[in-house]
Amino acid sequence: MTVREQLPERYQLVIDLGVGLGLRQGEIFGLSLADIDLNTGEIEINRQVKVLGGNRLIFGLPKGRRVRTVPLPDGVLERINQHVTRFPPRSVTLARTDGKPRTVDLLLFTRETGALNRNYFNPSVWRPALKRAGLEVNRQNGCHALRHFYASTLLDSGESTLALSEYLGHADPGFTLRTYTHLMPSSTERTKTAIDAMMAGDPDEDADGAET
DSSP: OOOOHSSSSGTTTTHHHHHHOOOHHHHHHHGGGGGGGTTTTTEEOOOOOEGGGGGEEEEOOOOOOOOOEEOOOOOHHHHHHHHHHSOEEEEEEEEESOOOOOEEEESSSTTTOOOOOOOHIIIIIIIIHHHTOOOOOOOGGGGHHHHHHHHHHHHHHTOOHHHHHHTTTTHHHHHHHHHHHGGGOOOOHHHHHHHHHHHHHHHHHHHOOOOO
């Protein structure tokens, strides 16, 4: 059984937004339908739910104060549509970092219609789902693993490190490269794959046009 299947239905979208958009947990908790641009097929990541001292929640900018846009795959949009049909967005009011209140129609919220708090979600929702799925409860299997899965999928498909860095919200593409270089196909494998693809065509035609 997958972790998604072991999560309560109202929280299964966490998986889809993590692996499909590469969002941080706080960004997932702060997402709204209003952030989606259907004309461009993108979603703007402009807030996160932050936990301050005393377990107080606020709306803040994403890490590094970097607002960004991320491509919104059709499959993720479909999961969002399915989710809001079952769980319509709810208005949640929190203070911003400047202390002023802000009301956002959140995609994900608690049964009491409040913003999700990582200090509740991780021990009470995420870790029990890991156990039910037969996975070890450790740092490697935290919500951040969804973001790593997103990165590895894009790199495996040939996406550039620069583009991935923008999607993940990293200030330095070099950080992205250092973090995920072990996930990139080796140059040896890329070379063999490229030559195999070339030779899969008509070998006689290739030979006729080649210089020796």
